[in-house]
Amino acid sequence: MFSAVMFGATLLYNVLLARACALEDVEDYQDDFRTWAKGNCDRGEFTQAQLERWSLDELRIVAIHPAHRIAPQAWLFVQQWTSVARGDRAAILDRADAAELVIAREHSLKLRRARPTDPEARAGWGGQSGYAPLNYRWGLVRRYLEDFAA
Numbered sequence: 158m159f160s161a162v163m164f165g166a167t168l169l170y171n172v173l174l175a176r177a178c179a180l181e182d183v184e185d186y187q188d189d190f191r192t193w194a195k196g197n198c199d200r201g202e203f204t205q206a207q208l209e210r211w212s213l214d215e216l217r218i219v220a221i222h223p224a225h226r227i228a229p230q231a232w233l234f235v236q237q238w239t240s241v242a243r244g245d246r247a248a249i250l251d252r253a254d255a256a257e258l259v260i261a262r263e264h265s266l267k268l269r270r271a272r273p274t275d276p277e278a279r280a281g282w283g284g285q286s287g288y289a290p291l292n293y294r295w296g297l298v299r300r301y302l303e304d305f306a307a
Contacts, residue, residue, distance in 0.1 A: 158211045159235075161203045165193050166238045169249065170259050174272055174282055187250060194246035208243055234262045 168190040175183040196203050213236060220227060241255050249255045263271040272279045 158203060158207065159216060161193075161198050162208065162211075162239055162242050163235070164198050165190070165242050165246070165249070166234075166259055166262075168193050169255060170263065171284075172250065173256055173259060174279060175284075177273060177279060178282070180284075190250060191247070194249060196246075205243075208239075211239075213239060230262075230265055234258070 168186070172183070172186045172190050175186040180186075192198075196205070216235075217227075217232070237258055241249060241252070241258065260271070260273045263273055269275060272282055
């Protein structure tokens with residue numbers, strides 16, 4: 158669920174960049190976002206009911222580990238984006254607060270080099286930043302498990 162939800166933020170980020178670059182294929186980016194908004198992504202479908210039942214508290218318990226720490230800003234973004242995703246996903250493309258949330262996250266990570274506001278940084282954008290759901294190296298893990306089983 159985390160992968161599916163956060164993929165929406167990635168798709169919105171790419172829509173915002175495509176709009177800022179005035180790309181001719183901005184509609185393709187928006188269509189990809191709309192597909193996600195309907196509950197479809199490369200890792201499978203997710204329903205509004207599943208999203209509502211998904212517990213961020215349980216995620217945080219699982220994610221806490223002594224070997225790494227979750228930055229408070231990252232966790233806050235996850236909470237805020239999940240709240241956006243639990244709303245009317247079809248309307249997100251038109252919501253200024255959703256765009257501002259994604260842009261603010263980019264600014265917190267890249268400061269002045271944030272692509273939404275820096276034309277020079279945007280010029281280096283390849284067209285699809287992070288354009289795949291998180292997979293947690295599942296392909297590699299699956300191969301190892303298959304080897305072990307064999």
